[in-house]
Amino acid sequence: MADLKSRLHGRLLLAEDEGYTQARRILNPSFDKYPALVVQPTGVADLQTAVSFARENDGLLVAVKCGGHSHSGKSTCDRGMQIDLSLFRDVRVDPYARTGRVTGGSLLGQLDHEAMAHELVVTMGTVSHTGVGGLVTGGGFGRLGRHFGLAIDNLLSVDVVTADGELVHASPTENPDLFWGVRGGGGNFGIVTSFEFRLHPMKRQVLGGQIMFPISKARDVLNLYGEYSPEQPDELQLDLVMIAPPGGPEMAGFGVCYSGEANKADAALAPVLGLGTPMMNSIGAMDYVALQRSGDTDDPRAVAGYMKSGFVTEMPKGLVDALVENFEGHPDRTTICVFQQSGGKIARVSPDATAFAQRDAMANMLPSVGWAFGSNPDPHIAWCREFWTHLEPFTHGFYANDDDGEASAENVASNYQVNLERLTDVKNRYDPKNLFRLNANIVPTV
Ligand SMILES: Cc1cc2nc3c(=O)[nH]c(=O)nc-3n(C[C@H](O)[C@H](O)[C@H](O)COP(=O)(O)OP(=O)(O)OC[C@H]3O[C@@H](n4cnc5c(N)ncnc54)[C@H](O)[C@@H]3O)c2cc1C
Incomplete structure (x- = not known):
C-alpha cells in the first residue's frame, strides 16, 4: 500500500482518512458501501498505476466514479478499489476548430459552461452534476439530442487506460474497434481519460x-x-x-x-x-x-x-x-x-x-x-x-x-442487440479478465 501511495501524484484514501467518506458516497444514498481503498488520480499516470495495482492484486474489484450518478450504485463498492475521478476535471474548448477536450472525471456543467462562452454546444444530459465519463460512454441523451445526436455521435476521439495499464488513443482511424465500443459500451473497456467532441454553433x-x-x-x-x-x-x-x-x-x-x-x-x-x-x-x-x-x-x-x-x-x-x-x-x-x-x-x-x-x-x-x-x-x-x-x-x-442492477446477465448482454458479438470481441481484446465489471457487463469469452 505504501508503494502504491508513493507512486501517486493524487491521493490514496483509506477508511480513516479525510475525504474517504465523501468519495465512497454517490448520489443515491441507498448505496452505502465501503471500498478497501480509494484512489483519486490527478492524471493519466496515476490512473495507469491504479489500474495496474488492481490487475496485479488478483483483479481487485474496481469501481470507477466520475459524477457518481449511477442509479444502480456501480461507482462504489465494498472491499475493492474505488477510482474516484473528482480530481481529474478539466475542459478545454478550441473555438476556432469547434472542438472540446474533456478529461475523464469532468461534469456535464463544466463543458456546457465553457462551450457556451463561445456559443458552441454538444448534447449533454439534463442535470449538470452528472459525470461526462458515465453519461457519454453509455450514449448521452439530453435536451439537444434530437438536434445534434447523442453525445457519442459527436465524439471525435477518446484516450483510454485499458486493463493492461496502457494508454490507447482511439478514433475512426486509430483503434477503430475500441472507438466504436466506447460509444455505448459503457466502462467495459477501460477508463476514458480524454473525450474530444465536435461542437456546434448555437445561440445562447x-x-x-x-x-x-x-x-x-x-x-x-x-x-x-x-x-x-x-x-x-x-x-x-x-x-x-x-x-x-x-x-x-x-x-x-x-x-x-x-x-x-x-x-x-x-x-x-x-x-x-x-x-x-x-x-x-x-x-x-x-x-x-x-x-x-x-x-x-x-x-x-x-x-x-x-x-x-x-x-x-x-x-x-x-x-x-x-x-x-x-x-x-x-x-x-x-x-x-x-x-x-x-x-x-x-x-x-x-x-x-x-x-x-x-x-x-x-x-x-x-x-x-x-x-x-x-x-x-x-x-x-x-x-x-x-x-x-x-x-x-x-x-x-x-x-x-x-440499468437498475436487477436484470440478469443474459438480459444485459442481449440488450446490446446486434452489437453484442462485436462488443464481446472488443472486450476479449482489451479486458479479457473482466477487470472492469461494475457496469452493464460484457462478459469476455477468452
Ligand atoms: C439525476 C440524473 C439525471 C440523469 N439524466 C440523464 C440524461 O439527461 N441523459 C442521459 O443520457 N443519462 C442521464 N442519467 C443517467 C446517467 O447517464 C448515468 O447515471 C451515468 O452513469 C452517470 O454518469 P456518472 O459519471 O455521473 O456516473 P458514475 O456513477 O460516476 O459512473 C457510472 C459508471 O460509468 C462508468 N464511468 C464513469 N466514468 C468513466 C470514465 N471516465 N471512463 C469509463 N467509464 C466511466 C463506470 O462504469 C461507472 O461505474 C441521469 C442520471 C441521474 C441520476
Whole structure:
C-alpha cells in the first residue's frame, strides 16, 4: 500500500482518512458501501498505476466514479478499489476548430459552461452534476439530442487506460474497434481519460421551461406525445413528465427545449399549447446553460430513489391506459414517470454504427419513486416494481446507463442487440479478465 501511495501524484484514501467518506458516497444514498481503498488520480499516470495495482492484486474489484450518478450504485463498492475521478476535471474548448477536450472525471456543467462562452454546444444530459465519463460512454441523451445526436455521435476521439495499464488513443482511424465500443459500451473497456467532441454553433438563448396540466389531462398529454413526436422538428425536445409530489398536485405535461430559430418556435409548440389551460407554464426565452442547471436541485432522484427504465418506440393505447390507470401519488414519496425523448438525429444513425443500438426509440421511459432517506424504502420500491409490470411489456430494451442492477446477465448482454458479438470481441481484446465489471457487463469469452 505504501508503494502504491508513493507512486501517486493524487491521493490514496483509506477508511480513516479525510475525504474517504465523501468519495465512497454517490448520489443515491441507498448505496452505502465501503471500498478497501480509494484512489483519486490527478492524471493519466496515476490512473495507469491504479489500474495496474488492481490487475496485479488478483483483479481487485474496481469501481470507477466520475459524477457518481449511477442509479444502480456501480461507482462504489465494498472491499475493492474505488477510482474516484473528482480530481481529474478539466475542459478545454478550441473555438476556432469547434472542438472540446474533456478529461475523464469532468461534469456535464463544466463543458456546457465553457462551450457556451463561445456559443458552441454538444448534447449533454439534463442535470449538470452528472459525470461526462458515465453519461457519454453509455450514449448521452439530453435536451439537444434530437438536434445534434447523442453525445457519442459527436465524439471525435477518446484516450483510454485499458486493463493492461496502457494508454490507447482511439478514433475512426486509430483503434477503430475500441472507438466504436466506447460509444455505448459503457466502462467495459477501460477508463476514458480524454473525450474530444465536435461542437456546434448555437445561440445562447433558447426557449425552455415546463408546461404542466392537471393529471386529469394525462391521457391527452400522452396521446399528443405519441402522435406529434414523430413529426415535430428536431430542434424541439419534449420530455413528457407525470408527477405526483407528496401532497400533490398531480400533473402531466412537458419539459421543453426549443433550440431552433426563434421565429419558428410558436409553430413548433402550437400543438402543446393547444392542449388547454395549464396549471403551470414557465416556458420562455432563457439561457441554455441556466436551463441545463434548472433540474439540479429539484431532481427527486437526489433523495433516496428507485427507478426502472425501458425504451418505447410508440405510444399505443394499451400503454396510455396502463400509465393513466396505474400512476398514483402517495403522501410519503414523489412518484414520477418521465419520457426522455429520442428520435430526430439520434434515429438517423444505424444501430451498428456505434455500440449504442436502440436508435429506433421514441423515448426512454423512466418511472421512479423518491422518498426521504432513512424511512422505510420497501413500500415505495414495491409500488414502482408493480407499476413497471404494467409498462414493461411495451418496452424494447433499456438504456444501459439506467440499468437498475436487477436484470440478469443474459438480459444485459442481449440488450446490446446486434452489437453484442462485436462488443464481446472488443472486450476479449482489451479486458479479457473482466477487470472492469461494475457496469452493464460484457462478459469476455477468452
Ligand atoms: C439525476 C440524473 C439525471 C440523469 N439524466 C440523464 C440524461 O439527461 N441523459 C442521459 O443520457 N443519462 C442521464 N442519467 C443517467 C446517467 O447517464 C448515468 O447515471 C451515468 O452513469 C452517470 O454518469 P456518472 O459519471 O455521473 O456516473 P458514475 O456513477 O460516476 O459512473 C457510472 C459508471 O460509468 C462508468 N464511468 C464513469 N466514468 C468513466 C470514465 N471516465 N471512463 C469509463 N467509464 C466511466 C463506470 O462504469 C461507472 O461505474 C441521469 C442520471 C441521474 C441520476
